[in-house]
Amino acid sequence: MTDGTGRATVLTGIRELVTNDPAQGDLHADAGDRLLGLVRDAAVVVRDGLVEWVGPAAHAPAADGRHDLAGRAVVPGFVDSHTHLVFAGDRSVEFAARMTGQTYDGGGIAVSVAATRAASDDELRRLVAARVGEMRAQGTTTVEIKTGYGLTVDDELRALRLAREVTPHTTLLGAHVVPREFAHDRGAYVDLVTGPMLDAVVAGGGPALAENVDVFCEPASAHAFDGDEARTVLEAGRRAGLALRVHGNQLAPGPGVALACELGARSVDHCTFLTDADVDALVGARGTTVATLLPGVEFSTRSPYPDGRRLIDAGVDVALATDCNPGTCYSSSMPFVIALAVREMGMTPAEALHAATAVAARSLGLDRRVAPGMPAELAVLDAPSHLHLAYRAGVPIASALSLPG
Numbered sequence: 001m002t003d004g005t006g007r008a009t010v011l012t013g014i015r016e017l018v019t020n021d022p023a024q025g026d027l028h029a030d031a032g033d034r035l036l037g038l039v040r041d042a043a044v045v046v047r048d049g050l051v052e053w054v055g056p057a058a059h060a061p062a063a064d065g066r067h068d069l070a071g072r073a074v075v076p077g078f079v080d081s082h083t084h085l086v087f088a089g090d091r092s093v094e095f096a097a098r099m100t101g102q103t104y105d106g107g108g109i110a111v112s113v114a115a116t117r118a119a120s121d122d123e124l125r126r127l128v129a130a131r132v133g134e135m136r137a138q139g140t141t142t143v144e145i146k147t148g149y150g151l152t153v154d155d156e157l158r159a160l161r162l163a164r165e166v167t168p169h170t171t172l173l174g175a176h177v178v179p180r181e182f183a184h185d186r187g188a189y190v191d192l193v194t195g196p197m198l199d200a201v202v203a204g205g206g207p208a209l210a211e212n213v214d215v216f217c218e219p220a221s222a223h224a225f226d227g228d229e230a231r232t233v234l235e236a237g238r239r240a241g242l243a244l245r246v247h248g249n250q251l252a253p254g255p256g257v258a259l260a261c262e263l264g265a266r267s268v269d270h271c272t273f274l275t276d277a278d279v280d281a282l283v284g285a286r287g288t289t290v291a292t293l294l295p296g297v298e299f300s301t302r303s304p305y306p307d308g309r310r311l312i313d314a315g316v317d318v319a320l321a322t323d324c325n326p327g328t329c330y331s332s333s334m335p336f337v338i339a340l341a342v343r344e345m346g347m348t349p350a351e352a353l354h355a356a357t358a359v360a361a362r363s364l365g366l367d368r369r370v371a372p373g374m375p376a377e378l379a380v381l382d383a384p385s386h387l388h389l390a391y392r393a394g395v396p397i398a399s400a401l402s403l404p405g
C-alpha cells in the first residue's frame with residue numbers, strides 16, 4: 001500500500017469496514033460489531049501507506065485518487081503470529097499416516113531438519129517467498145516466522161537471516177527439539193541454545209536477528225523440552241533482550257502455559273490441553289500473555305480442538321494463527337483457521353476475526369486498528385461482510401489489498 005508519492009487515495013464502495021477500533025463503531029450496535037468497530041458504507045483515505053481518514057463514505061474528504069471496492073468488505077490484514085516457514089522437504093506421507101490413526105509426537109521434525117540443512121540458501125529463499133506470497137493472496141499482511149529446522153548455530157542463524165528478508169517478526173526456536181546428535185546429552189544442547197546460539201543471535205550490538213525466543217515445552221514428547229529445560233531457555237532469552245513465546249500444552253497437559261504466564265511471555269501457543277489452573281493462570285496474565293490457538297493443527301493431527309469459547313468467557317486474550325509448518329499444519333490460510341475457530345471452537349465470527357487480527361497483533365507488540373496514523377494493512381473480501389470468512393469456508397474470498405501504483 002506504500003507508493004511514497006505523497007498522493008492520497010480514497011477507498012470507496014466499502015460495504016462493511018472492520019476497524020478493530022471501538023471508537024469508530026456504532027455504540028448501539030451488537031457486541032460483535034462493537035468489538036470489530038464496524039462501519040457500514042465506509043471510506044478510507046490512504047497516503048504513503050498510512051491511514052489518513054476513516055469514516056462513513058458520505059463524509060469522505062477529497063483525495064488525489066480513488067479506488068472503488070464495489071460493495072466488498074474490508075478488514076484489517078490478518079496477522080499470522082505463529083509460523084515456521086523456513087523449511088525444505090515433504091512430510092505428506094506422515095500426514096496421511098496420521099489420518100489413519102498414527103499419533104503426532106514431534107519425531108517427524110528430524111525429517112525436516114535433515115532436508116532443511118541440506119537445502120541451499122536460494123532454495124530456502126524461494127520456498128519462503130512462495131509461502132509468503134500464498135499468505136498474502138489469502139489476506140495475511142503480517143507474518144511471524146520461527147526457526148527450528150536448523151538446530152545448529154549456523155543453520156539457525158541462516159534461517160533467521162532468510163526470515164528477516166521477509167519480516168521483522170522473527171523468533172529463535174533453537175529449542176524446537178533435541179537434535180539426534182545430542183540425544184544422549186540433552187543438557188549439552190540446552191547449553192548450546194542458551195549460550196553460543198543466543199549469543200550469535202544478539203551479537204554485533206545492532207538489532208538482534210530475532211525479536212523473540214520460543215521453546216517447545218512438552219514433557220509428553222521425548223523430543224521436546226520439559227519445564228525446567230524450557231525455563232532455562234526462556235530465562236536466557238529474556239537476559240539476551242528477546243521477548244518470550246512458548247509452544248505449550250499441545251500434546252498433553254504440562255507446565256508450558258503456567259511457565260509462559262509466570263515469565264510474562266507475549267504468547268503461549270497451542271493450549272490444546274488445559275487444566276483449570278492453566279485457565280486461571282491465563283486469566284491472571286491477561287494484558288501480557290495471549291493464548292494463541294492453532295486449530296489447523298488439531299485439524300491436521302486429528303486432535304481435540306481447544307475450547308475457545310471457555311477461554312474467551314473466562315476473560316483470556318485469545319489469538320488465532322496458522323502454525324504453517326510441514327508437520328502439524330501445512331496450511332497458510334487464516335480464513336481456514338477462522339472458519340475452524342467458528343465451527344469447532346465456539347467462537348463467533350467477530351471474535352475469530354478479532355483474534356486473527358487485533359489480538360494476534362498484540363502478541364507481536366503491534367496495533368492492528370484501521371485508524372488515522374496506522375499502517376494501511378488491509379485485506380479485501382470478495383463478499384459483503386466478514387461473516388463470509390467462515391460462511392464460505394474453502395472459497396478464496398480474502399486477499400491483501402494492494403493499491404494500483
Ligand SMILES: N=CN[C@@H](CCC(=O)O)C(=O)O
Pocket residue numbers: 106108109112216247250297323325326327328329
Ligand atoms: N510442535 C512443535 N512444532 C510445530 C510442529 C513442527 C513439525 O512437526 O515439523 C508445531 O507448532 O506444531
Ligand SMILES: [Zn+2]
Pocket residue numbers: 082083084247323325
Ligand atoms: Zn509451531
